[in-house]
Amino acid sequence: MTIASSSPPSRLPLGDATGAGTDRRTARRAAAREERGDGRLAAVFIAPALLGFVVFLLWPTLRGVYLSFTRFNLLTPAEWVGLDNYVRMVHDPIFWDSMGVTVEYVLVNIGVQTVSALAIAVLLQRLTQSAVLRGIVLTPYLMSNVVAGIVWLWILDTQLGIGNEILAGLGLDRIPFLADETWAVPTIALINVWRHVGYTALLLFAGLMAIPNDMYEAAKVDGASEWRMFRRITMPLLRPVLAVVLIMTVIGSFQVFDTVAVTTAGGPANATNVLQFYIYGAAFGRFQFGYASAMSVALLVVLSAITVLQYRLTRAGQSDLG
Amino acid sequence: MAAVADTTTVRRVRRRITPGRAVAWAVMAAIVLITMLPFYWILRTALSSNDALAAHPGDLLPVGTTTGGFERALGLQSAEEAIAQGGSGGGLRFWRYLVNSVVVSTLITVCQIFFSAMAAYAFARLRWRGREAVFGLFLAGLMVPAIFTLLPNFVLVKQLGLVDNLLGVALPTMFMTPFAVFFLRQFFMNVPREVEEAALLDGAGKVRIFFRLMLPMASTPLLTLGLLTYITAWNDYFWPLMVSYSDSSRVLTVALAIFRAQTPQTGYDWSGLMAATLIAALPMLVLFGCFARRIVGSISFTGIK
Numbered sequence: 290m291t292i293a294s295s296s297p298p299s300r301l302p303l304g305d306a307t308g309a310g311t312d313r314r315t316a317r318r319a320a321a322r323e324e325r326g327d328g329r330l331a332a333v334f335i336a337p338a339l340l341g342f343v344v345f346l347l348w349p350t351l352r353g354v355y356l357s358f359t360r361f362n363l364l365t366p367a368e369w370v371g372l373d374n375y376v377r378m379v380h381d382p383i384f385w386d387s388m389g390v391t392v393e394y395v396l397v398n399i400g401v402q403t404v405s406a407l408a409i410a411v412l413l414q415r416l417t418q419s420a421v422l423r424g425i426v427l428t429p430y431l432m433s434n435v436v437a438g439i440v441w442l443w444i445l446d447t448q449l450g451i452g453n454e455i456l457a458g459l460g461l462d463r464i465p466f467l468a469d470e471t472w473a474v475p476t477i478a479l480i481n482v483w484r485h486v487g488y489t490a491l492l493l494f495a496g497l498m499a500i501p502n503d504m505y506e507a508a509k510v511d512g513a514s515e516w517r518m519f520r521r522i523t524m525p526l527l528r529p530v531l532a533v534v535l536i537m538t539v540i541g542s543f544q545v546f547d548t549v550a551v552t553t554a555g556g557p558a559n560a561t562n563v564l565q566f567y568i569y570g571a572a573f574g575r576f577q578f579g580y581a582s583a584m585s586v587a588l589l590v591v592l593s594a595i596t597v598l599q600y601r602l603t604r605a606g607q608s609d610l611g
Numbered sequence: 612m613a614a615v616a617d618t619t620t621v622r623r624v625r626r627r628i629t630p631g632r633a634v635a636w637a638v639m640a641a642i643v644l645i646t647m648l649p650f651y652w653i654l655r656t657a658l659s660s661n662d663a664l665a666a667h668p669g670d671l672l673p674v675g676t677t678t679g680g681f682e683r684a685l686g687l688q689s690a691e692e693a694i695a696q697g698g699s700g701g702g703l704r705f706w707r708y709l710v711n712s713v714v715v716s717t718l719i720t721v722c723q724i725f726f727s728a729m730a731a732y733a734f735a736r737l738r739w740r741g742r743e744a745v746f747g748l749f750l751a752g753l754m755v756p757a758i759f760t761l762l763p764n765f766v767l768v769k770q771l772g773l774v775d776n777l778l779g780v781a782l783p784t785m786f787m788t789p790f791a792v793f794f795l796r797q798f799f800m801n802v803p804r805e806v807e808e809a810a811l812l813d814g815a816g817k818v819r820i821f822f823r824l825m826l827p828m829a830s831t832p833l834l835t836l837g838l839l840t841y842i843t844a845w846n847d848y849f850w851p852l853m854v855s856y857s858d859s860s861r862v863l864t865v866a867l868a869i870f871r872a873q874t875p876q877t878g879y880d881w882s883g884l885m886a887a888t889l890i891a892a893l894p895m896l897v898l899f900g901c902f903a904r905r906i907v908g909s910i911s912f913t914g915i916k
Contacts, residue, residue: 327737330817334737335745337722338730341786346752349763356763363769409642416635424903425643428650431895433846435864436888439871440649443656443881451652454669487646515631544758547848551868565758565849572762573853582762589759596754 357583362576374583384584386559387567390474394563395542397478402538405486407531410493411523415505415515423494426487434547437484438477442467442552445476467552470560477548477561489538496530497523532603539599540592564588653892656885657681661697664881680886684870698880701873705890707858708866711777713894715851715862716844718781724837727787728829731795732821736807746796752789758849765853775856783850791836798832799825831905838902842895863891 357374359367378384409426413419429437445452445466453463466476500522508518546565549555555562555570564584572581655673656664663675679696682688686704688696733739734746764783765774773779802825810820826833848864855861861869870887874880 327733327817328739331733331737331739331742334729334733334821337726338787338792339745341726342749342752342789344767345764345783345786346755346760346789347748349760349767350755352763352766353759356766363766408638412635412639412642416632416639420904422639422643424899425646427903428896428899429646431842431899432892433848433864433867435846435848435867436892439867439884439888440653442871443879443885444649444652446879446881449664449668449881451669458669483645483649540756544756546758547864550848550852551871568762569849578762578766585759585762589756592756593754 353582354586356579357586359579359582361578361582363578364576367579370579374580377580378583378587383559383562383567387562387564390560390562391543391545391564393474394478394545394561395539397475398481398542398545399535399539401479402482402486402489403531403535405482406489406493406534409486409490410497411519413490413494414497423491426490428487429484430488432484434481434484435551437480438548438551441476441480441483468557470557473553473557473561477545477552480552481542481545481548485538485541489534492534493527493530496527496534500526529603532599536596536599539595543588543592543595650892653885653889656881657889659882661877661880661882665878677882680880680882680884681890683880683883684887684890693883694875696882697875697877698883701870703866703870703873703887704858705863705866705887708861708863709890709894711861712845712863712891714777715780716841718777719784719844720837720841722781722785723787723791723840724833727791727836728795728826728833729821730787730792731799732825734792735796735799736802736825737817749789749792753793761850761853764850768854774854775860776854777860779854780851780860780862781844784844788840791840794836795829795832798829802828834902834905838898841898845895867891 356367358369358371360370360373361367413423413426432440444450447453447463447465447468452466457463464472466472504522505518508522513521544565545563546569549561549563549566550569553561555566565588568581568584568588571577571584655671657680658673658676658678660675660677660679667674677696679688679698683693683696683698684703684705686706688698730749734742734749760783768774768779768782771779773782806824806828807820810824811817815823846864847862848868851860851862851865852868855865867884867887870884871879
């Protein structure tokens with residue numbers, strides 16, 4: 290972040306002789322105020338955010354865990370059933386199936402997105418510093434997943450989509466990208482890469498900007514190739530940034546829902562029934578809020594495990610939380 | 612782009628075109644093409660008629676040019692006319708959803724940024740008992756995936772009687788997100804102490820310092836965060852899908868998904884669907900166009916760990 294350099298001129302407490310006494314008194318009063326702390330003022334400043342935090346984040350989190358131990362259909366009060374939902378989940382083949390579909394989606398999405406974002410970020414760093422290109426790359430991020438899903442649904446339409454027209458023009462077979470069990474998940478994963486890769490690339494780019502240019506200059510003098518510089522300078526120095534961006538994108542990726550909802554709605558034959566879509570169906574299709582909550586808790590556990598694991602693997606200790 | 616000029620040394624070395632650079636530029640061109648082509652395709656399809664689209668799927672220019680798609684999206688066609696042109700006659704009116712989206716996104720952005728800034732200031736610049744503990748709690752909140760709280764929040768909003776109400780759509784993120792508080796706290800922490808001390812000596816109170824000094828100083832991060840928050844709120848689908856049932860609280864993303872689901876017997880109304888898509892996407896493109904210069908350089912990496 291660049292800080293706007295509009296700081297007012299700093300007034301020294303030791304001004305001219307006449308004003309020095311009052312200034313010092315004011316300073317003492319200010320110091321006394323400091324010592325008492327700003328408890329009452331802080332309470333006022335923190336109140337709205339804290340209210341929102343407790344009511345819409347803390348309480349729902351606890352309630353979500355509680356609901357996972359109940360049978361609840363919204364109409365009658367929740368009824369405690371202990372571990373029933375979890376037992377049912379472990380024996381539910383569709384749950385495991387959708388977990389598998391989700392993992393496949395995450396692997397394709399994160400694999401392609403990370404490599405592409407890294408390539409784009411490095412091109413923006415080493416090839417051109419054009420801000421216009423950075424703006425262009427970010428454009429798909431301004432679309433909703435719903436828009437991205439619908440546009441690509443049209444482009445990839447088997448009969449009329451321009452994507453398949455191009456395939457046909459090249460003399461290849463048309464591919465029913467979103468209607469075929471094999472193609473559907475990778476296709477949705479790539480649609481979401483299209484939407485998110487620019488944002489991820491800019492996060493990595495910000496990390497690359499922290500690498501001093503002299504290092505590349507020096508390596509160039511030594512006759513290093515771009516590829517060698519990438520391996521010996523860029524990758525090692527970018528690793529901590531890459532690790533954090535990876536955690537963020539993996540966690541986001543596991544929560545895929547919108548794109549599936551508007552393109553395939555879980556089909557064909559549950560091939561794209563990602564976990565979040567199955568949870569939504571359980572809650573709002575069959576009113577099994579307890580079971581849906583239990584599956585949400587399972588997802589929460591998986592994501593927490595991934596975060597802890599990632600953190601362990603990359604604990605380089607350069608956290609700036611102080 | 613002052614922000615970029617600061618961080619990069621401008622070199623005036625004449626670069627020779629090497630094969631490697633030529634390949635790199637070709638890759639860059641391909642990236643730009645894949646990025647931008649779908650936007651052109653939305654426009655081209657929205658301006659075409661469904662009959663012509665079916666006859667000439669591969670034409671690069673609009674075919675059977677008409678504004679019928681937009682008329683259907685905005686609910687300006689009679690049902691008979693819409694069906695005759697390959698629409699569903701479902702009667703969705705995107706003006707209404709556009710207004711709803713603007714209301715919800717504006718409400719969320721203005722309130723969330725303001726309240727988060729207040730909290731961030733209290734965490735960064737005020738001294739009070741329990742500050743670290745409360746901030747730790749907020750940080751823990753970063754760990755909860757947004758999607759986990761949606762079901763319980765739906766139950767809560769239903770109990771509050773705010774389902775199918777614009778306020779209900781805005782509520783969960785209206786007061787804060789842990790990220791916003793964290794992001795702004797980082798900024799306020801970096802403001803030199805002398806600035807605040809000078810103002811205190813001038814007899815300004817902390818409230819005045821916050822409004823007259825801190826907020827103006829934080830204009831760039833506030834703008835960046837505001838834009839990101841607005842885009843996120845505008846593009847949200849899962850939460851509004853849960854809490855809105857009728858036109859009175861339906862936002863663009865939900866309406867688009869319904870439009871896509873209302874498939875006529877004859878096949879998709881691609882022209883109308885793309886017109887609706889354009890209506891949903893254009894405001895963000897315009898907004899970004901206005902502020903891009905200021906924020907592209909400042910989307911920076913804030914290490915969340």
